[in-house]
Amino acid sequence: MATVTHAVEDYLKVIWKLSHRGRKGDRVPVGDIAVHLRVSAPSVTGMVQKLQTMGLVHYARYDGVRLSAKGRKIALEIVRHHRLWELYLHTRLGVPLDRVDVEAERLEHVLSDDMEELLARALGDPTHDPHGDPIPTKAGAMGMVRGEPLPALALATPAVVTHVSDRQAEKLHYLVTLGLVPGARVVLLQRAPFGGPLTVRIGRKRCAIDPDLAGLVRVSADSPAKPRPNRRRGL
Amino acid sequence: MATVTHAVEDYLKVIWKLSHRGRKGDRVPVGDIAVHLRVSAPSVTGMVQKLQTMGLVHYARYDGVRLSAKGRKIALEIVRHHRLWELYLHTRLGVPLDRVDVEAERLEHVLSDDMEELLARALGDPTHDPHGDPIPTKAGAMGMVRGEPLPALALATPAVVTHVSDRQAEKLHYLVTLGLVPGARVVLLQRAPFGGPLTVRIGRKRCAIDPDLAGLVRVSADSPAKPRPNRRRGL
DNA sequence: AGTTTCCTTTAGGGTAGCCTAAATGTCAAG
DNA sequence: CTTGACATTTAGGCTACCCTAAAGGAAACT
Numbered sequence: 001m002a003t004v005t006h007a008v009e010d011y012l013k014v015i016w017k018l019s020h021r022g023r024k025g026d027r028v029p030v031g032d033i034a035v036h037l038r039v040s041a042p043s044v045t046g047m048v049q050k051l052q053t054m055g056l057v058h059y060a061r062y063d064g065v066r067l068s069a070k071g072r073k074i075a076l077e078i079v080r081h082h083r084l085w086e087l088y089l090h091t092r093l094g095v096p097l098d099r100v101d102v103e104a105e106r107l108e109h110v111l112s113d114d115m116e117e118l119l120a121r122a123l124g125d126p127t128h129d130p131h132g133d134p135i136p137t138k139a140g141a142m143g144m145v146r147g148e149p150l151p152a153l154a155l156a157t158p159a160v161v162t163h164v165s166d167r168q169a170e171k172l173h174y175l176v177t178l179g180l181v182p183g184a185r186v187v188l189l190q191r192a193p194f195g196g197p198l199t200v201r202i203g204r205k206r207c208a209i210d211p212d213l214a215g216l217v218r219v220s221a222d223s224p225a226k227p228r229p230n231r232r233r234g235l
Numbered sequence: 236m237a238t239v240t241h242a243v244e245d246y247l248k249v250i251w252k253l254s255h256r257g258r259k260g261d262r263v264p265v266g267d268i269a270v271h272l273r274v275s276a277p278s279v280t281g282m283v284q285k286l287q288t289m290g291l292v293h294y295a296r297y298d299g300v301r302l303s304a305k306g307r308k309i310a311l312e313i314v315r316h317h318r319l320w321e322l323y324l325h326t327r328l329g330v331p332l333d334r335v336d337v338e339a340e341r342l343e344h345v346l347s348d349d350m351e352e353l354l355a356r357a358l359g360d361p362t363h364d365p366h367g368d369p370i371p372t373k374a375g376a377m378g379m380v381r382g383e384p385l386p387a388l389a390l391a392t393p394a395v396v397t398h399v400s401d402r403q404a405e406k407l408h409y410l411v412t413l414g415l416v417p418g419a420r421v422v423l424l425q426r427a428p429f430g431g432p433l434t435v436r437i438g439r440k441r442c443a444i445d446p447d448l449a450g451l452v453r454v455s456a457d458s459p460a461k462p463r464p465n466r467r468r469g470l
Numbered sequence: 471a472g473t474t475t476c477c478t479t480t481a482g483g484g485t486a487g488c489c490t491a492a493a494t495g496t497c498a499a500g
Numbered sequence: 501c502t503t504g505a506c507a508t509t510t511a512g513g514c515t516a517c518c519c520t521a522a523a524g525g526a527a528a529c530t
Contacts, residue, residue, distance in 0.1 A: 031476095039519095041477080042478085103350055110341040114330075122329075240487090274488075284509095285487095296508080297495060
């Protein structure tokens with residue numbers, strides 16, 4: 001079996017991510033992979049063919065890519081690494097929420113099994129990363145993203161942020177400056193008509209926010225049962 | 236200027252290390268580099284030529300390699316990364332002393348300036364790594380290895396281990412099992428004649444140890460001024 | 471069906487870093 | 501000063517990953 005290089009890991013992770021957007025089954029278009037990896041389409045075709053000979057993906061010309069069981073296992077390992085590092089960087093080193101992704105991107109490829117175990121233990125075998133995304137277990141099982149989209153929250157109901165999407169870096173950065181991070185207490189005060197802005201109380205500040213942007217945030221009505229760890233201030 | 240790849244960093248680090256053994260000035264033989272990087276000699280020649288065109292080393296055929304100022308700066312950065320990670324892994328994650336090197340070997344290449352700063356701060360801007368090796372400052376200044384070789388210690392004088400060489404992995408492992416790690420309290424009880432074994436009290440255990448092996452350990456007569464952090468047990 | 475448009479793939483190249491085999495330089499001992 | 505032992509370099513090749521330009525398929529509109 002050929003070696004699983006960093007590049008291979010990157011491809012598998014991206015394929016895994018994209019296959020969860022449920023467009024055409026779980027078949028991922030080659031072009032999408034190219035965009036997300038910032039690589040040319042021919043490069044992707046080439047690598048995907050290689051991944052197939054390695055038994056990591058299923059692939060037919062002009063018909064998208066699908067992870068094999070073996071490929072998915074590796075992808076989940078990488079995701080686990082990534083999210084463990086994110087949590088670690090955020091809670092232990094104080095790396096700001098909107099920067100952990102970039103750092104973890106490089107660290108994820110560099111984590112031995114021993115270290116993974118120590119890292120997970122030091123963090124108390126966590127189930128979610130600092131964005132609220134679930135961390136796959138070593139066996140490959142994975143929880144759900146918790147909560148409902150902030151725009152769907154009932155008015156005047158105290159809630160806690162459970163998840164902030166990290167898909168778009170700049171938007172995430174803005175949400176962080178608003179204080180809209182996992183663990184924050186929020187109340188939806190008002191919904192302007194015609195898809196207008198939401199008025200939200202975040203902590204003790206109040207602000208208006210576009211519903212599309214707010215859609216990147218998930219909240220859970222205030223059951224203070226699960227106070228997730230989210231110590232330390234940002235940089 | 237060409238990119239500083241991981242491989243380039245590895246070469247510079249090894250050249251830096253080897254140039255400190257003071258054999259022929261600071262000119263490092265190509266062959267030694269090959270041995271230490273577990274790479275063929277021709278590969279080294281090729282890379283060294285490339286490093287020269289990058290202005291990172293001085294090099295003349297058949298006459299060894301010397302770091303340029305630019306090369307040394309990069310090498311010291313990598314050493315700083317390496318030793319910061321070692322200290323972090325050991326004190327914060329409980330990675331055993333005889334394994335931190337391997338892990339840090341990969342992590343050293345993956346540390347942004349921001350992260351380096353956070354890491355150093357989280358550790359209290361330390362001056363020495365868990366083996367007792369000095370950590371270069373960001374500016375490139377570096378302290379000394381402290382203490383004297385254990386075999387040179389005066390008899391019956393309480394002392395503290397300040398440094399354990401990590402050059403030979405198996406020997407280090409053995410020293411760790413003896414408890415001969417930085418911070419440990421030792422007393423040299425007896426020196427057998429004709430280069431025979433030393434009898435040493437380590438903590439409250441007593442053991443006999445070959446003087447060559449003991450030479451890998453440095454100690455400082457017991458001034459309890461600097462109790463270096465060395466928390467957590469091993470794996 | 472014909473044609474346009476938008477993927478996607480093939481063809482052909484490039485760089486980085488490693489290798490082995492063969493040639494060449496250095497140095498010391500006869 | 502020659503020769504043998506050993507270190508080093510040159511020559512030629514391989515793999516991994518990326519690229520651009522051009523060819524090929526699929527799907528949608530006329």
